[in-house]
Amino acid sequence: MAFLALGINHKTASVDVRERVAFTPEQLVDALQQLCRLTSSREAAILSTCNRSELYIEQDHLSADAVLQWLADYHRLSLDELRASAYVHEEHEAVKHMMRVASGLDSLVLGEPQILGQMKSAYAVAREAGTVGPLLGRLFQATFSAAKQVRTDTAIGENPVSVAFAAVSLAKQIFSDLGRSQALLIGAGETITLVARHLHEQGVRRIVVANRTLERASILAEQFGAHAVLLADIPQELANSDIVISSTASQLPILGKGAVESALKQRRHKPIFMVDIAVPRDIETEVGELDDVYLYTVDDLHDVVAENLKSRQGAAQAAEELVSVGAEDFMLRLRELAAVDVLKAYRQQSERLRDEELQKAQRLLANGGNPEDVLAQLARGLTNKLLHAPSVQLKRLSAEGRLDALAMAQELFALNEGSTDKSPQ
Numbered sequence: 001m002a003f004l005a006l007g008i009n010h011k012t013a014s015v016d017v018r019e020r021v022a023f024t025p026e027q028l029v030d031a032l033q034q035l036c037r038l039t040s041s042r043e044a045a046i047l048s049t050c051n052r053s054e055l056y057i058e059q060d061h062l063s064a065d066a067v068l069q070w071l072a073d074y075h076r077l078s079l080d081e082l083r084a085s086a087y088v089h090e091e092h093e094a095v096k097h098m099m100r101v102a103s104g105l106d107s108l109v110l111g112e113p114q115i116l117g118q119m120k121s122a123y124a125v126a127r128e129a130g131t132v133g134p135l136l137g138r139l140f141q142a143t144f145s146a147a148k149q150v151r152t153d154t155a156i157g158e159n160p161v162s163v164a165f166a167a168v169s170l171a172k173q174i175f176s177d178l179g180r181s182q183a184l185l186i187g188a189g190e191t192i193t194l195v196a197r198h199l200h201e202q203g204v205r206r207i208v209v210a211n212r213t214l215e216r217a218s219i220l221a222e223q224f225g226a227h228a229v230l231l232a233d234i235p236q237e238l239a240n241s242d243i244v245i246s247s248t249a250s251q252l253p254i255l256g257k258g259a260v261e262s263a264l265k266q267r268r269h270k271p272i273f274m275v276d277i278a279v280p281r282d283i284e285t286e287v288g289e290l291d292d293v294y295l296y297t298v299d300d301l302h303d304v305v306a307e308n309l310k311s312r313q314g315a316a317q318a319a320e321e322l323v324s325v326g327a328e329d330f331m332l333r334l335r336e337l338a339a340v341d342v343l344k345a346y347r348q349q350s351e352r353l354r355d356e357e358l359q360k361a362q363r364l365l366a367n368g369g370n371p372e373d374v375l376a377q378l379a380r381g382l383t384n385k386l387l388h389a390p391s392v393q394l395k396r397l398s399a400e401g402r403l404d405a406l407a408m409a410q411e412l413f414a415l416n417e418g419s420t421d422k423s424p425q
Contacts, residue, residue, distance in 0.1 A: 002062045003139065005094035006071075006086060007047075007054030010108050013085035021075050021082070023048040025125075031074060032129040039066045043136035045126035047101070049118050051108050056098060056122075058135045064088045095139060096327040102147035103319055104156065111156035111312045111319075116147050139330065146326035153322060156315040161308050164194035166301045167275040168202060171243050174273045174294055179203040184237050185226075186246035186254060188216040191277055193223075195245050200224040208237050212248070235259050239266035244274045246282035257286040264292055275301065353385040 008021055023031055023046055035044050035055070043058040057067060072082045089097040097106070102119045104111040123140045126132040132140070151157050175181045183204050185192050188211040199207055207226035210233060211217035217228035229237060231254060238244070238259060248254060264272065274295045276283040281297065288295035361378040365371065390409070397405040409415075 002059050003091055003094040003135075004057040004059065004062065004064055004067065004088065005054060005097045006057075006064055006067060006088040007052060008082075008085045008087070009052035009054070009106070012087060017081075017085050018051070018053065020077060021053045021071070022050075023053060028125045029129040032126055032131040034074070035067070035070055036131050039063065039070050041067065043126075043133045044131045045122050045136060045140070047119060047122040049115070052101075054101070056094070056136065056139070058133070058139075062090055064090070092327060092331050095142075095330055096323060098139065098143045099146040099323045099326050100320075102143045103150040103323055104147075105150075105316060105319055105323065109161055110309065110316060111161070113151070113157050116144070116151075119147075120144065135334075138334070142326065142330040146323055149326070150319045150322050154315040154318045156312050156319050158311075158315075161305055161312060162194065163277055163298065163301045163305060164191055165198055166304045166308070167195055167245055167277065167296070168198040170275070170296060170301075170304070171199075171273050172202065174271065175242060179205060181242040182206040182208070182240055183243040183245070184208045184210060184234070184241035186210050186231070186234065186244070186282060187248040187278070188213075188220045189247060189249075191247045192245070193220055195247075196220060196224050196226065199243070200226075204243070206240075208241070210234050210237065235262070238263035238272075242270075242272060244272060244283075245277065246275070247277040248282055250278070250282060251280060253280075253282060253284045255283045255287065257284050257290065260287050260290060260293060264290065277301065350386060354382060357382045357385065 008018060010018070013021070028046055028048070032044050032046060035041055035046075035057075039057075040059050040061065040063045041057045042060065045056045047054045047056070055067060055071065068082060068086060068088075069079055071077075071086075072079045075082075098119075100106045102116050104113065104115055107115055119140075123132065126136070171181075171183075172178060178199070179202075181204055183199050183206070185196055185199075185207065188209060192209070196207060196209065207221070207224060208229055209217045209221045209226050210229050210231050211220075212231055214228055214230055217230070220226070221228040234255065238255075239262075241263075244255070246254065260272070264270075269292045271292045271294060274283060274287065274293060275297075276295065277298045279298060283295065287293055357378055360381065361374050364374045364377070394406065394409055397409075
């Protein structure tokens with residue numbers, strides 16, 4: 001048995017190449033079955049995200065070239081073009097790589113948690129395709145356990161390292177229960193989309209998306225069950241908003257001190273948490289002077305992100321050590337499993353010899369044989385039969401000068417040369 005992990009990621013391939021090597025969800029089942037059918041792979045799984053496409057494979061004999069050729073053919077790439085961006089990990093390094101990926105140690109954003117869910121989805125699809133067997137199945141379970149331990153025992157995923165996530169995390173510090181809060185998001189770009197996703201995941205009760213064009217606001221709002229309005233509607237929405245996060249491309253402020261003062265009066269000075277991620281700013285700086293307003297700028301968030309990234313990098317060393325231990329432990333257990341078939345065959349052979357000698361002894365007793373003599377003969381016969389095959393093989397190995405095999409036999413049978421078994425006096 002042999003494990004392979006190969007593919008491309010954000011470190012080795014451009015966006016153009018990553019797009020061409022990516023698998024759509026609809027392709028995965030057929031691709032997995034084709035991979036196992038056309039290569040020497042007995043088990044296989046595919047992880048395909050915006051930042052990586054990786055194949056995890058179990059084979060009788062390592063054959064990375066054949067798998068790379070299949071991957072190039074499947075995506076209509078030249079093998080040379082794929083090789084220029086691809087990496088291949090074998091055996092212990094393949095196991096370690098999978099655990100690093102699942103733990104967020106190989107991600108574009110160090111410690112990001114989404115990759116573990118994507119890894120679990122890859123495993124589920126491979127099971128659906130029938131391409132995961134006992135060995136790759138054990139590896140996935142060990143990988144999930146290692147990633148869970150990294151999350152539990154290190155701080156690698158505790159602190160936000162994106163501006164959007166940092167904004168939502170600060171909101172959680174001010175409002176202990178976001179499920180009772182309402183949020184007003186100004187803009188409909190990528191950052192606001194990420195903010196909306198994080199707020200939605202935190203269970204924010206109501207989200208309103210305000211944008212210059214209602215169509216774009218509606219498209220974003222539909223994804224998260226939010227309500228879409230125009231920028232002109234902000235004053236009406238502001239009084240009901242506990243959280244306001246803005247990120248537009250406007251050259252002039254969208255939200256002024258007067259509008260916020262008016263909203264605070266309607267709210268009876270219930271606090272408002274505001275984050276201005278835009279450059280130039282969307283919210284007038286004077287708004288921060290108002291009581292009951294917590295206003296943060298993009299620079300404030302960048303400081304939080306930088307500090308948190310530094311914290312994650314410190315935690316990464318501990319995470320790497322956990323992954324190394326997890327990989328070593330898995331390979332050890334795998335090597336132990338390799339002995340199971342041999343032990344099973346040896347036990348079956350021993351039990352057959354035992355049964356033969358036992359039946360012979362039972363016949364002698366039935367014919368009136370002396371029990372003590374029968375038992376002695378049973379013991380001698382069983383001992384001779386159990387020692388016959390090892391004795392013949394050891395003599396042959398000795399004649400061939402295989403001293404290494406003789407030393408191994410001494411270790412296997414736990415024989416201590418020069419010592420004798422002494423009964424207590």
